[in-house]
Amino acid sequence: MEIALSAxxxxxxxxAAYLLLARDLPRGLIGFVLLGTAANLVIFAAGxxxxxTPPLVxxxxxxxxxxxxxxxxxxxxxxxxxxxxxxxAFALVLVxxxxxxxxxxxxxxxxxxxxxACTEAAPAPPETGFVRQPARAPARPLxxxx
Amino acid sequence: MSIAPVFLLALPxxxxxxxxxxxxxxxxxxxxxxxxxxxxxxxxxYLLAAPGAAEPEGLRAGFWAVPSLGIAGGLRLDGLSLVFVxxxxxxxxxxxxxxxxxxxxxxxxxxxxxxxxxxxxxxxxxxxxDDVVTLFVFWExxxxxxxxxxxxxxxxxxxxxxALQALLVTAGGGLALLAGLILAAVAAGTTSLSxxxxxxxxxxxxxxxxxxxxxxxxxxFTKSAQFPFHFWLPNAMAAPTPVSAYLHSATxxxxxxxxxxxxxxxxxxxxxxxxxxxxxxxxTTATGALMALRESDLKRVLAWTTVTALxxxxxxxxxxxxxxxxxxxTFLVVHALYKAALFLVAGIVDHETGTRxxxxxxxxxxxxxxxxxxxxxAAFSMAGLPPFVGFVAKEIVYEAKLxxxxxxxxxxxxxxxxxxxxxxxxxxxxxxxxxxxxRPTPQVPxxxxxSMLAGPILLATLGLLAGAAPSLLGEWLVDGAVASILGAxxxxxxxxxxxxxxxLALSVATIGFxxxxxxxxxxxxPRLRRTAALDRLDTARGYEAALAGIVSWSDGTTRxxxxxxxxxxxxxxxxxxxxxxxxxxxWRGGLARPEGAPxxxxxxxxxxxxxxxxxxxxxxxxxxAVMALGLVGFATAVxxxxxxxxxxxxxxxxxxxxxxxxxxxxxxxxxxxxxxSRTARQRGADAAVAxxxxxxxxxxxxxxxxxxxxPRLAEWFGAQSVPGGHGRNVVNVILVDFRALDTxxxxxxxxxxxxxxxxxxxxxxxxxxxxx
Numbered sequence: 001m002e003i004a005l006s007a008x009x010x011x012x013x014x015x016a017a018y019l020l021l022a023r024d025l026p027r028g029l030i031g032f033v034l035l036g037t038a039a040n041l042v043i044f045a046a047g048x049x050x051x052x053t054p055p056l057v058x059x060x061x062x063x064x065x066x067x068x069x070x071x072x073x074x075x076x077x078x079x080x081x082x083x084x085x086x087x088x089a090f091a092l093v094l095v096x097x098x099x100x101x102x103x104x105x106x107x108x109x110x111x112x113x114x115x116x117a118c119t120e121a122a123p124a125p126p127e128t129g130f131v132r133q134p135a136r137a138p139a140r141p142l143x144x145x146x
Numbered sequence: 147m148s149i150a151p152v153f154l155l156a157l158p159x160x161x162x163x164x165x166x167x168x169x170x171x172x173x174x175x176x177x178x179x180x181x182x183x184x185x186x187x188x189x190x191x192y193l194l195a196a197p198g199a200a201e202p203e204g205l206r207a208g209f210w211a212v213p214s215l216g217i218a219g220g221l222r223l224d225g226l227s228l229v230f231v232x233x234x235x236x237x238x239x240x241x242x243x244x245x246x247x248x249x250x251x252x253x254x255x256x257x258x259x260x261x262x263x264x265x266x267x268x269x270x271x272x273x274x275x276d277d278v279v280t281l282f283v284f285w286e287x288x289x290x291x292x293x294x295x296x297x298x299x300x301x302x303x304x305x306x307x308x309a310l311q312a313l314l315v316t317a318g319g320g321l322a323l324l325a326g327l328i329l330a331a332v333a334a335g336t337t338s339l340s341x342x343x344x345x346x347x348x349x350x351x352x353x354x355x356x357x358x359x360x361x362x363x364x365x366x367f368t369k370s371a372q373f374p375f376h377f378w379l380p381n382a383m384a385a386p387t388p389v390s391a392y393l394h395s396a397t398x399x400x401x402x403x404x405x406x407x408x409x410x411x412x413x414x415x416x417x418x419x420x421x422x423x424x425x426x427x428x429x430t431t432a433t434g435a436l437m438a439l440r441e442s443d444l445k446r447v448l449a450w451t452t453v454t455a456l457x458x459x460x461x462x463x464x465x466x467x468x469x470x471x472x473x474x475x476t477f478l479v480v481h482a483l484y485k486a487a488l489f490l491v492a493g494i495v496d497h498e499t500g501t502r503x504x505x506x507x508x509x510x511x512x513x514x515x516x517x518x519x520x521x522x523x524a525a526f527s528m529a530g531l532p533p534f535v536g537f538v539a540k541e542i543v544y545e546a547k548l549x550x551x552x553x554x555x556x557x558x559x560x561x562x563x564x565x566x567x568x569x570x571x572x573x574x575x576x577x578x579x580x581x582x583x584x585r586p587t588p589q590v591p592x593x594x595x596x597s598m599l600a601g602p603i604l605l606a607t608l609g610l611l612a613g614a615a616p617s618l619l620g621e622w623l624v625d626g627a628v629a630s631i632l633g634a635x636x637x638x639x640x641x642x643x644x645x646x647x648x649x650l651a652l653s654v655a656t657i658g659f660x661x662x663x664x665x666x667x668x669x670x671x672p673r674l675r676r677t678a679a680l681d682r683l684d685t686a687r688g689y690e691a692a693l694a695g696i697v698s699w700s701d702g703t704t705r706x707x708x709x710x711x712x713x714x715x716x717x718x719x720x721x722x723x724x725x726x727x728x729x730x731x732x733w734r735g736g737l738a739r740p741e742g743a744p745x746x747x748x749x750x751x752x753x754x755x756x757x758x759x760x761x762x763x764x765x766x767x768x769x770x771a772v773m774a775l776g777l778v779g780f781a782t783a784v785x786x787x788x789x790x791x792x793x794x795x796x797x798x799x800x801x802x803x804x805x806x807x808x809x810x811x812x813x814x815x816x817x818x819x820x821x822x823s824r825t826a827r828q829r830g831a832d833a834a835v836a837x838x839x840x841x842x843x844x845x846x847x848x849x850x851x852x853x854x855x856x857p858r859l860a861e862w863f864g865a866q867s868v869p870g871g872h873g874r875n876v877v878n879v880i881l882v883d884f885r886a887l888d889t890x891x892x893x894x895x896x897x898x899x900x901x902x903x904x905x906x907x908x909x910x911x912x913x914x915x916x917x918x
Contacts, residue, residue, distance in 0.1 A: 001749065002742035005785075006847040008752035012778065014840025015759035017720050019771075021713055021832040023823050026813050030771050033805065034759060037782050041755075042847060044786070044794075048855050050743045054790045057867055057874040064864025064876055069790030071863050071876035077786075077794050078881060079892050085801045086899035092812055093906045099816050106823070107712045 005045055012038040025095045025105045032091060036084040040077045047073030152207040154195040155221040155274055158188035158235065162267035169260045177256040178246020181263050185239035188270065192223070192231045199228040200626050202635070206276065206340075217337045222276035225626020229475060230273040230397075230404055232623075233482045237396045238266045240601035244490055245388035247597045248497060258298060262392065265291035269397050273404055277337045278327040281405075285323065285369070288398050289316040295389040296382045308384040311689065315368050315378045323365025323405075329358035330412075339408065343633065346412045359413055362405070363422055370402025370456045373429040377686035380437070380449040387493030390445055391601075395452045395485040400478065403459045407474065410463055411633025423464025424553055430457025432560050433683045435567035439663070440674040444492040444502040444575070448485065451528075451571050454564055455481045462546060463631070465553065470546035471631040472638040473539070475624045480527060480539040480609065487524035487605035488575050491517060494598055495579060500588030504574055505668070509584030513591040516599050518580035523606030525576035527613070529569040529660065530653065535613035537653075538640055540565060544649045562656055569660020570667060577664065616640035717835055724835075724842035731845055738852035748788045754781035763836075768813045776806040793877050 012034055019031025047070035055071035057064055064071070099105045165184040169177045198205040204224030211218045223231070242262055249255045268291055271284035290313070297309030331337045333352030334345035342349060349355060366372075371379040382394050393399070406423065413419035434454030441447045455477070462474035494517050495510065496502040511518040523534075530540030547557040593599065612619045620640035629635045644650065663670065674680065681687075731737065758777035765771035779802030787795035824832065863876055863884065871879035881889050 001745055002740040002851045003848060004745060004749045004752050006740075006844045006851070008756045009847060010840040010844030011756040012759045012840075013843040014836040015763040016836075017839040018763045018832055018836035020716055020720070021835065023713065026768050026816065027771065029813075030762060030775055030809075033775060034762060034778060037778060038843070041782060041785070042843075044789070044791070045847060046850055047860070048851070049789050051790050052788060054792050055864065055876040057864070057876065059874070062865075062868045064861075064867065068864070068876075070857075070860040071867075071880060072860055074786075074791045074794050074877045075880040075885060077791075078797055078877065079888060081794070081797050081801055083892055083895055085805060086896045088805060089808065090899045090902055092809065093903045096812060096816065097906050097909070105816060110712070 001050065002045070005041070005049065009038050009041050009045070012041070023106050025098065025107055028107065029088070029091055029095055033084075033088055036080070036088070040080050040084070043073050043080065044077050150207075151195075151198065151205040151223075152209070152221075154191055154198070155205060155207045155223055156209070157191050158231075158270055159267050161187060162263050162270065166260050166263040166267065169256050169263065172256055175246040175250065175255075177259045178242055181242035181259045182239045182246070184263065185235050185242055185266060188266075189232065189235035189239060192228070192235055195223055196228055199223040199225060202629070204630075209280075217279055218277060219280050220276040220338065221271075221274045221280070222340060223274055224630050225623075225628070226404070226407060226475075226630035227273050229479060229623055229627045230400070231270055233479070234266060234269045234273070234397050237392060237482065237486050237601075237605070238262070240604060241388045241392040241486070241490075243597050244391075244493070244601045245386070247595055248388055248493060249386060254298070258295070258386065258389075261291055261294050261298075262389070265295065265393060265398070269401070272401055276339050278331050278339060278342070279337055281339065282320070282324055282327060285365075285401065286317060286320050288393075288401060289313060289320055289369075292316065292382070292393055292398055295393060296385040298386055298389065299384065302384070305384040308378075308381040311686070312378045312382045314693075315375055315689070319365045319368025319375065321365075322361045322368075326358045326361030326363075326365060329354045329361065333358065343409070343411050346633075349412055350416070356418065359416070359419060360422070362409065363419075366402035366406050367426060367460075368402070370399050370406075370460065371430070371453055372402070372426045372457065372460055373433050374685040374688070376430055376433060376453045377684055377689060379453055380441075380446050381686065383443075383445040383449050387445065387489060387496065390449070391486045391489030391493065394449065395489050396482040399452065399456055400459070400482070403456060403463070403474075403478065406460065406463050407471075407627075407631045410471075410631050414466070414632070420464045420466060424461050424557070427457045427459070427461025427464055428556065428560050430454070431461065431564050433457070435564040436674070436680060437683060438571055439567055439667070439671060440677075440680065442503050442505045442671055444495065444504055444579075445489070447504065447571055447574065448489055448492060451568060452481075452485060454568070455485065458543065458561075458564070461557065462543065465546060465550045465557070467546060467549045467551075468628075468632055468636050469542070469549055469638050471628045471636070472620075472624060472640070473542040473546040474631070475627040476535075476619070476640060477539045477543055479619070479623065480535050480612075483605045483609045483612075484524040484527040484536060487520060487602040487609070488528065490598070490602040490605075491521045491524065491575065494594050494602070495591075497598075498589065498591035498594060504578060505671075506585060507579050507587065508582045509580070510591055511580040512584075514580075514593045516593045516603065518576075520599065520602035520606045521580060522576045523610055524602065525572035527606070527609040528575070529572035529657065530565060531657070533610070533613045533642070535609050535616065535619065538613060538616045538642060540653060540656075541644060541649055542638075542640065544652055545644075548649065558652070562652065562659070565656045566659040566663055569657055570663035573661065573664035574667060578667070613642070616642050717832075720835060720839050724839040727846040728838075728842050731849060734849070737845060738849040740848055740851035742851070748785070751781050751784040751788065754778075755785070768816075769810065772806060772809045772813060775809070776802060779805065791877075793875070 016031040016034035016038060019027045019034065022028060022031070051067055051069050053065070053068045055064055055068045055074065095105065098110060102109050104110075161184050165180055169180060172180065195205055204222050204227070206220065206222045208218060208220040242259065245258060245262065246255065249258060252258075265288060268284045268287035272281055272288060275281035275284055293309050293313040296312050297305050299305040329352070330342055330349050333349045333355065334342040335348065336342060336345065349358075352358070368375045379394060379399060383390055385394070431454045434450045434452070434457055438447050438450035438454065441450060459474055459478055459481075462470045462477065492502060494514070495507065498514060499507065499510070501507065527534035527536035530536045544558065544561060547561050548554050550557055617640055620638075624640060625636070628638070755778055758774050758781055761774035762771050762778065765774055779798065783795045783798035783802060786792075786798055863880055866884075867873055867876045867879045871883040873879040873883070
């Protein structure tokens, strides 16, 4: 059982990595969600799996029965699912804004902070949206100083 | 009279710092006068302290300590330090006075005075420091002051470049020095300099003794401009002349020599120490003399002769006989006196005529007779003519060289040529500038005011007086310093007349050859300048190449590491995250197989997860990918449900529904390229990376699950839920009771995300309206 779950999580992570490496942001976003799901499953599995009994204390008893599931990973995963959802929503709106500002959802076009060396003629960004830094001058300032 | 040593040793430093702090608020010459008075007071204090310094132990004052680090800081004034502090404070007073006049009307004068005062304090601190930490801090402070002073004319690219060069060489050497001093301090078990010298045996017996010594030598060589680090000193002439006179001839460049002399008691009998010092000294002195004859800029000529003098000093410290220590100290004092005087004269000539090109100057004696007098007095000392102290110094230097056994031949030979060059340069500075035919100059020259003349005349006269009574100089100053250098009391009386000895014959021959060089200078200088082979002695090219290499290397590294491709960064990140666990697994001894329950139908959900993930990755369009994502989410919820986590499953279902709806609504509206834009080849490479990452996670998770489980936390929550939290659903109790603060944090995160989303969406809407 554990080996099968490990393998499934591995496939999940591999798919996430493959999507994160894609050039467009929507695919990257989906990869991001998959990675979150995989992380939740890893936490869940690390608390050991197998039983079907939920962690509920029987009426009359004061402690959890021995065969119940581990409650701690469940609490952690619950929190993680909700936070992951918030994060995904935020990332999604960022993708929308980036698309509005750059007219493209390709990650390769979003290089204002680090323009690739020696490519001067990057398409001028629209006036609105993200403030684009002026393109790096071809001369290297450090050499001039020295 | 007994004054506490702490007071005597700390007062000059405190006064200097206070004056440096006060000067920026002052204007013009007042600042310079305050500086000069401060230096003069410091000189007086040190003169008061001189009797104490003459004691074998010197004056000593502990100041501060960091017992937990085993550092005990302190100051100490002994014979060697006394020579230096008197030179530093005395020449400092004259230079500060001179600077006020030299840069009259310059609005930046207070800044120059501040920096000169800071430098003076740093120098005084460095030569009176009795522990390696204090020494190092003050040592680097002098490099820093030198950087700002060389770059005084910061609008000029040349000055900036020279300043950076001086800083990189001297401060870089300072780092080597730091390493060497720490090694020596560790070997000796104390940071106190006198303690380290006393623990000589331990320092030499330490396994790292040789590296420590070489590192210290490296630091001293960069500071004192020894070959091959000599190139920065002539370039530092970009500084205003008072700075050159003070830092780059009389004091700072001698700091390296000071430390070599200070540590000589430890290393003096080591063959490596002697070899390195004498070889570098000889090379430096010969290089300086040759290069001096190639220049016609007065300041650069003098700078190269300073290099020569520093080489001579280094060589003398490296020579074995005790006499060489006496020679070194005498020459050091003599050189400081005449070289500072000549620099100040060069400054006056430059200031008054508008040029400092020796080839364009001549016959100035009628226009500026007092300057001519100072120049002649100083030049006679430099040339080593009787009755000046320079003669005494030259004689004893020759004597020390001839007594040095196997090195006597080369040392005396180089000495002969170098001294002849010194005679020629002295003639250049006196005869050529002030006598002979008058040559037209850009400005009409006349003698400068007293405050500028005081320095050169006083220093040159001191040279004459000391020459008249050399034994006084010897007993009062030199012997004490020699005792510090040798680590044992010594006395080699300084004499004016030695009788008809080989040394005297050598002196006469030197002067004759020097005069010949002077007569030929006008023809010799351009020819030497054209000799390309001599350019190789200018090791600044190596420095430039090294610097350019560093810049292009960092350029290349930046372009490789920070290439700007987001996918590239992602690939590196993913592979790192994947390879580290794999390496750890390999290090632990390979794979581990968890002992688990047998497969049952619940594993079908795992299969769904895997299939959904693969569909997600391979989906052609965004919509299909979102649908596959939903499949993964729901299959995950089923896993939670069937493995005893109904609460989690419920949350997962809710969130997944929301997520699919939102993603579908938004992503479909974006006119993105539906298909994956990667080429087949790129997809193959990415799939390989993704495969490694997935494999790494699977293997790591299996290794984790194969470990025995520690159930204590789960049991604690299970046992405490009812009595502590009064709830039977343990997961709920954990969330709202035991870890309630986490849940509050989660709510805060969600709220912040909601606000951020709202703000971003509003912005988009406003833009759309504004853009029409």
